[in-house]
Amino acid sequence: MKTTILFLLSAICAGIAAAQQNNFIPKDPWREIDGEKVYAKGTNWVHFSGRVLEVQPGGIKLMGFYGPPPHYTWLEDEHEFFIANFPYQCAENEMIDARRNFTAKQAGVFTYTTVLGGSATLRKLDYGTPCEIPDEAIQKANAIALRMKLEKETAASEAAYKKKIADVKTFMWLQSLATNGSASAQCGLGLHYLNGQGCETNQELAAKWLKMAAGNGDIEASNTLQRLKP
Helix, strand or coil, rough: CCHHHHHHHHHHHHHHHHHHHCCCCCCCCEEECEEEEEHHHHHCCEEEEEEEEEEECEEEEEEEEECCCCCCCCCCCCCEEEEECCCCCCCCCCEEEEEHHCCEEEEEEEECCCCCCCCCEEEEECCCCEEEHHHHHHHHHHHHHHHHHHHHHHHHHHHHHHHHHHHHHHHHHHHHHHHHCCCCHHHHHHHHHHHCCCCCHHHHHHHHHHHHHHCCCCCCHHCCCCCCCC
């Protein structure tokens, strides 16, 4: 029982995490890196936050956290890492809040000279250069939107066609029962003629079958005739 509960909780948490990741929108969604315009989310892209340790011409050094977006956990240990090409002004000891949705691409390591003259390496993340959404991405989005619209229209058309077939079958079934004296079928047939379901709209035939049903004691037919009176 305990194992089942833990499994269910794990599945629920995984579902929530997946939904949050799908809904995560990075700041500066489109970036240019190595001459290519890309969306700043996906494989090798991480969400980062932390305290600024040092500001350099090529980027900033942080003490904090990074991981797949959205990455808000404080349960892990902090570590130093370098953000290349960070485009925003900041100062030492300033906090980069996770809620600002900054992302950067993992780009190997950053080597620097320590105060003692030695060298050290840090994990390097590349922010890239913020840019406008490329034309091909707009065209792709428009194509996807058009395809979804056509699929929706096709599904609606198929549903309407199936309903028409069902209405015709019901109309024929009611005809058979109505001619054999079923009051409820006579009422139903009159309503089909009245509304044009499975047949052409015909006010005279609608009134005929509704009056016949009402004469046989059908309450709905009587009420419908009352509403139809001028």
